[in-house]
Amino acid sequence: MSNSKPVKSVKKSKKTKKINEESTLYYFRSVGCAFCKQITPIIEKLNKEGKNILVLDMEEPDNQGLHREIENKYDLRCGTPWLIDVSSGNSICGMRDEETIKNWANKQMIPSPPQPKGPPPPLPDDFENEEQVKTWKDGFEEWKKENNHMSNLPDTDEVFLKMKHQRELGQQQQANSPDGSPIEKLQYLCENRVNIIEEKLNKLMNHLGVK
Numbered sequence: 001m002s003n004s005k006p007v008k009s010v011k012k013s014k015k016t017k018k019i020n021e022e023s024t025l026y027y028f029r030s031v032g033c034a035f036c037k038q039i040t041p042i043i044e045k046l047n048k049e050g051k052n053i054l055v056l057d058m059e060e061p062d063n064q065g066l067h068r069e070i071e072n073k074y075d076l077r078c079g080t081p082w083l084i085d086v087s088s089g090n091s092i093c094g095m096r097d098e099e100t101i102k103n104w105a106n107k108q109m110i111p112s113p114p115q116p117k118g119p120p121p122p123l124p125d126d127f128e129n130e131e132q133v134k135t136w137k138d139g140f141e142e143w144k145k146e147n148n149h150m151s152n153l154p155d156t157d158e159v160f161l162k163m164k165h166q167r168e169l170g171q172q173q174q175a176n177s178p179d180g181s182p183i184e185k186l187q188y189l190c191e192n193r194v195n196i197i198e199e200k201l202n203k204l205m206n207h208l209g210v211k
Contacts, residue, residue, distance in 0.1 A: 023052040024087040025105060028067055030058040030080040035095040039081045042098050051105045053083075116147045127164045136160070 029036040043053050056063040078093035104110050121139035124132035140156045
C-alpha cells in the first residue's frame with residue numbers, strides 16, 4: 001500500500017486550525033497564477049515522497065487572512081506563489097527551481113534571489129515610433145548589462161513584441177467597447193491599455209524579484 005500523501009487544499013478556518021498542527025510548510029497559490037501552475041506539480045511530487053506541504057487557495061477569505069497574518073508576523077510581502085515555513089519564516093516568493101523548493105521543504109534556509117539595480121526603462125508611448133522604440137530598446141539593453149548578476153533576463157525583442165501585442169489587443173477591444181460618446185470610448189481604450197501594460201509590467205517585475 002502506498003504511503004504517499006496527497007496535496008491538501010485548505011478552504012475553511014476549522015480545517016486550517018486542524019492542519020496547522022500537522023505541518024508548518026505552507027504553499028499559497030491562486031487561480032490564474034502562471035508560476036503556481038509550474039510549482040504545484042513539484043509540491044505534489046514532494047508530498048508523494050513523504051513531505052507534508054499544505055496547499056492554501058487564495059480565493060478563500062480565511063486563507064487570505066492567514067496570508068496577511070504570516071506576512072505581518074515575519075514582516076514579509078509576497079503574492080503567489082508563496083512557500084513559507086511558518087515555524088521559522090524561511091520562505092520562497094515567486095518561481096524557483098525544483099531543487100531550491102526541495103531544499104526549502106527539507107528545512108534548509110533559502111537565500112533571497114538577486115535583486116535588479118532599479119526598474120527597467122519605461123515603455124515607449126508610441127510603439128510605432130521608430131525613434132522611441134530604439135531609445136527604449138537601447139535603454140533596456142543597458143539595464144540588462146547593469147543587471148548581469150541576474151539570470152534568465154528576458155530578451156529585449158521578446159519583451160517589446162509582447163508589449164506591442166498587448167497594444168493590438170487593446171485596439172481590438174476598442175472595436176468591442178460599449179456604446180457611448182467618442183470621449184467615453186477613448187477613455188475606455190486608454191484605461192484598458194494602461195491596465196494591460198501595468199499587468200504585464202507587474203508580472204515582469206515579479207519574475208525579476210522587484211518589490
